[in-house]
Amino acid sequence: MKRTIRFGSRKSRLALIQTRLVMDAVTKAHPDISAELVTMDTSGDKDMRPFSDSTQAFGIKGLFTKELEGALRNGDIDVAVHSLKDMPSQQSEGLAIVALSHREDPRDVLVLPNGGLSQKTDTAAGCSSTRRRLQFRRLFPNISVEPVRGNVQTRLKKLDEGMFLSLILAAAGLKRLGLTDRISRYFTVDEMTPSPGQGIMACQGRAGEAYEYLDVVRDEKSELCAAAERSFSDALGGGCTSPVGAYAEVAGGRLELCGFYADEAAGIYRKGKLCGGAEEASAIGRKLAATLLEGSAKE
Numbered sequence: 001m002k003r004t005i006r007f008g009s010r011k012s013r014l015a016l017i018q019t020r021l022v023m024d025a026v027t028k029a030h031p032d033i034s035a036e037l038v039t040m041d042t043s044g045d046k047d048m049r050p051f052s053d054s055t056q057a058f059g060i061k062g063l064f065t066k067e068l069e070g071a072l073r074n075g076d077i078d079v080a081v082h083s084l085k086d087m088p089s090q091q092s093e094g095l096a097i098v099a100l101s102h103r104e105d106p107r108d109v110l111v112l113p114n115g116g117l118s119q120k121t122d123t124a125a126g127c128s129s130t131r132r133r134l135q136f137r138r139l140f141p142n143i144s145v146e147p148v149r150g151n152v153q154t155r156l157k158k159l160d161e162g163m164f165l166s167l168i169l170a171a172a173g174l175k176r177l178g179l180t181d182r183i184s185r186y187f188t189v190d191e192m193t194p195s196p197g198q199g200i201m202a203c204q205g206r207a208g209e210a211y212e213y214l215d216v217v218r219d220e221k222s223e224l225c226a227a228a229e230r231s232f233s234d235a236l237g238g239g240c241t242s243p244v245g246a247y248a249e250v251a252g253g254r255l256e257l258c259g260f261y262a263d264e265a266a267g268i269y270r271k272g273k274l275c276g277g278a279e280e281a282s283a284i285g286r287k288l289a290a291t292l293l294e295g296s297a298k299e
Helices: 013-029 066-074 130-139 152-160 171-176 212-216 220-235 278-295
Strands: 003-010 033-040 079-083 095-100 108-111 124-126 164-170 183-186 201-206 244-251 254-263 268-277
Touching (some): 003 013, 013 033, 013 171, 013 212, 033 066, 066 079, 066 095, 066 201, 095 220, 108 171, 130 244, 152 164, 164 171, 171 183, 220 244, 220 254, 220 278, 244 278, 254 278
Parallel strands (some): 003 033, 003 079
Antiparallel strands (some): 095 201, 108 183, 244 254, 254 268
């Protein structure tokens, strides 16, 4: 008799694609396992009001994970699949990240309306992240930025209807949706440092339980990079009180971490890099955060 594993997912198209990628990998590697999809709406899906800059809710963590975490605790699902960048840096009591996937393209991208650059002069770039907004305005100081909510398809519809001049989105989501052709420009990670964990899928489970069947999903480099990026974010408040970006790469046993930190009220905008042994990933993240906090210059 097959063992049934229930995988929890948001109902958005992108979330479903990501969850099915995990489910397919598990069932292909384990013919004795039957994967069941359980979908639900999250707080971030239900409340589509623009995020408030005053609460730093641009990029606030937990809006897209709370209901799935509740289902894990209640035993309604066995695994929740999230975008790692949506997860708080600290895990909720009784839960744990039990697998991280191979990373899709981590970069942010610029998306233009179908047909090319809009001729309208009264529209702004659409962006739902303070981290992206601050870095974008350094690159394009003459272009205003306004918040935009909704899933990727909703945002693209608003763009193509002329509500925005352009959008700033994650390459990973567009690629997984088969929308690579909508990308007009890739920002380098130096131009626009990504959100910690961007491009990585995270499997969340109950702490203390066995999840060997997720070995097929686990990626060692993603785990090391995520440790550095999330420790950097955690040291700066988890990205909830200040915009934070982090991106790490591992090669030849060495890890390089690029970090971004800003405080609009204090006029602080700072980027930096730090290298070290990959086995020291978390320590590298904390050290770079301390360096930026101590050395950030007001501008």
